[in-house]
Each structure stands twice: as structure tokens, then as C-alpha cells.
Amino acid sequence: MEAAQFTCLFLLLLLACELLPEVGAEVEKSSDDPGATQEPTWLTDVPAAMEFIAAAEVAVLGFFQDLEIPAVSVFRSMVQKYPDVPFGISTDSGVLAHYNVTGNSISLFRLVDNEQLDLEGEDVESIDETKLSRFIEINSLYLVTEYNPVTVGLFNSVIQIHLLLLMSKASPEYEESMRRYQQAAQLFRGKVLFILVDSGLQHNGKVISFFKLSKSQLPALAIYRTLDEEWDALPMAEVSVEQVQNFCDGFLQGKLLRENHESEGKTPKVEL
Template sequence: MEAVPSRCLFLLFVFTCKLFLEVAAEVQESSDGPGALEPVQLTDVPAAMEFIAAAEVAVIGFFQDLEAPAVSLIHSVVQNFQDVSFGISTASEVLAHYNITGSAISLFRLVDNKQLDLESEDIKSLDATKLSHFIESNNLHLVTEYNPMTAIGLFNSMIPIHLLLIMNKASSKYEESLHRYQEAAKLFQGKILFILVDSGVKQNGKVISFFKLKKSQLPALAIYQTLDDEWDTLPITEVSVEHVQNFCDGFLKGKGLRENHESEEKMSKVEL
């Protein structure tokens, strides 16, 4: 007589598991499936301003209508940039507010309050690869990791002073150090670009040698003035907001121990 309730319990268990799997599949599909990430429709100026203010990097397509060929390009690259917010607007008041007369795809950066535009003439020859390159090379955040692509955007920025944290990302202290570095970056927003250089990447050895640092001196901070190539370094045992703030303040006030190198010793800025 005990077999009946046991069988009922088994069937209940199977049903529960099946229901759980179905729900899990639906959740997975909604979060990771096709169309999981879509550009936000921006219908008025306040919505657009709020959207831009809430993101470190935002890309907005401004179009006269949604039939424009470039609209599909934005949809095609959204999934590739998890740290970028995408929007689309066809509202005439929004286009006028951002000085768009035809069509444009614009990238907005919180770090230096910059608006970079791909305008109508550029859009005509645009494809997904070119749009991705435009975003990658200008994708600057409060803390931007250095690589050959971001180097282009860094040196095209209007902010002439760059602070580098040179540290191995494989270090057990990396996550905590990055968090403190990000907090310090907020104090100098619009004044200094904060950059992370992974010393564990072989190609980044040229950055370490440029600042005449040895592996034994890492992690270290290096601050660089792009206009006159003045720089200073500070080997550190740990990253703290106070250390970063004092180092930056000293450089900004001209109290740092700076070095100025002859032109033959300099690398090209884009190659740094």
C-alpha cells in the first residue's frame, strides 16, 4: 500500500523538476536569447538627457525615421558591447537638441563630457565593422583599460593628463585595487583620464619601460602630461584613494618629481 504514495511523490518530483527547467529556460531565453539587448527608444529631450547622464558611455542613433539602413547596424552591434548603453531617437526635438540636421550616430562619454558624431556622409559607407571600430576606439570610461584600440581614444581626448595604474590583473589584490582606483577617478572627472595597464600582458612591457619602471617596482602609478611629455611615477604597495589623490594633486600643483625626455627617447603617443 506504500507504493501508491511513493509513486505520487515521484510524479510530483518529476513535474516539479520539469516546471523548474521550463521556467529556467524562459529566463535564460529572455536574458541571453536573440533580442535580449535592444536600443532604448528615446522619445523626448528629457528622456535622452537622462539616458546619457546614466551611462559612462552611450551610443545614440539619430534618424529621421526607423527605415534608415543604419538602424539595423546599431541593432547588429548591441550584443558586442555589454558596457555601452544604446539608444535610438527619431524625435525632431531630440535631433535639434543635439545639433543633428540629418542622420547621425553619436557616442557620448561621461569621463570628458564629449559628443563624437558619425554624420550623414560617414553613415553612407558605414558597416558593422566600421561602427564597432568607432565604438571600440572611443569607448572611454572612468577607468579605461589600455589596449591598441583604446589608445586612439585616449590620445584624442581633450583631457591632457593621464594617470596609469600599472598592475597585473592576475594579482589577488586586483579587484580591491581596481575598486579603489575607480573611486579615486570620480574625484578627478574631467581633469585626469584614469587608465589601467595590465602588466601581465607582454605587449604592455613598452609602457613599463617608457616610464623607466622595473617589474620589481610594480604595482605603480604613472602620471603623464600629453602636451609637454612631463611625467612622474610612484611605486606603491597597495592602491588607496588617498595615495592616488595625493599623487594627482601633487602633479597638478607642480610639486611632483617630473622628468622631461629628449625627443629621441620618446615613443609615439599612439604606440605608448
């Protein structure tokens, strides 16, 4: 009887040893679970970095020569805070050289205007979660960026022409209108910065009044050039790709729809 029990235990132990690699594989797979702690993607060469950046509207990369500096742990903490933003990290000298990085740097890449915005030198040495969060939030401009007067620094973009869709997100037509607006945004990538202004929010009332519109005229398009503060507005019953395209093309060609142009008392240049 004891011999039989010993044989059974031995067979169980042998089976467990054979299963160990499979168990290890399951543990490795579990790291991909949504609840698992996320880490930046390691980028080991230039092609990998280029592919990583090109695949997202906004990507944040940490270029580090020294992984022991405090900025690295701060950078890694952002992965949890911004799950919708891809984070990459590289120590490869070829990658750093390709992106003109000579020391430790944290860079944000925007597809909408092909911009690379860098935190370097003392800015990286003194970085904390608050400073890095603000850097990401201020500079994260997407194909269509929702207007936020606190965190979105639209004047930071190199694109000087901003198109605003002023519309309530509570509107039954909102989802379809946004789909068409995003389609049009792809036609003007790098030329016009597309913005959504939720007219249902009280604090956005000043944006509506800036363009001399009333809520009864919404939805509407408004376009603004930061260089000379020229603007135009177009109330519409329905948002369509053709309307958006024609409105943008007209403004780019110098054709304004509004009849009265005030030459005096121009509104001071402020961030809307």
C-alpha cells in the same frame, strides 16, 4: 454522453479565451529574457534622452530622420555585439535639435569627459558593422579604462592628463586596488583620465619601460600630459585613494617626484 463531452469542450474553449490576455502578457514578458533579441531603447523626448545618457559611463545613440536607411540595421546589430553598452534611438525632431543633429547621425556619449562624438553625413551613409564597431571601441573611455594598444585611442580624449595604474590583474591585491583606484577616479572626473595597464601582459612591457620602471617596482602609478609630454612615476607597495589623490594633485600643481629630468632626446609623441 455526447452532450456532456460538448459541454466540457465548450467550457475549455471559454476558459482558453479568458486566458488569452494573460498568455499575451507572458509572451511580452519573455521579451525581457536574456536570450531574447535586444533592441535599442526608444527615446521620445529630450528628458528621456538626457536621463538615458546620464545613467551610463558610455552610451551610443542613433539619431535618424529616416529609419529606412541601411545604417539603422547596422546600428541595431551593435546591440547584440556590445551587451554592456546601452544603445538608444530617436527620430524626435526636438531630441535631434537638442544634440545639434541636422541629418542622420550616430553619436557616442562619454561620462568621463562629457564628450559627444558624432558620425554624420557620408560616414553614416557608408557605415558597416566593422566601421561602427571600431568607432565604438576606439572611443569608449570609462571612468577607468583598461589599456589596449589596438582599440583604445587614448589621444582621442579631450583630457590631456592620463594617470596609469601599472599592475598585474593576476595579483591577489588587484580587486581591492582597483576598487580604490575607481574611487579616486571619481575625484578627478573631467580632469584626469584613469587607465589600467595590466603588467602581466607581455605587450604592455613597452608602457612600463616608457616610464623607466621595472616590473620589480610594480604596482606603480605613472602620469602623462599629452600637451608637453611631461610625466612622472610613483612605485608603491599598496594602492590607496589618498596616495592616488596626492600624486595627481602634485602633478597638477607642477610638482614632480622623479629627480632626473632629461632635456635631450625626449621620447617622440606616440600613442602608448
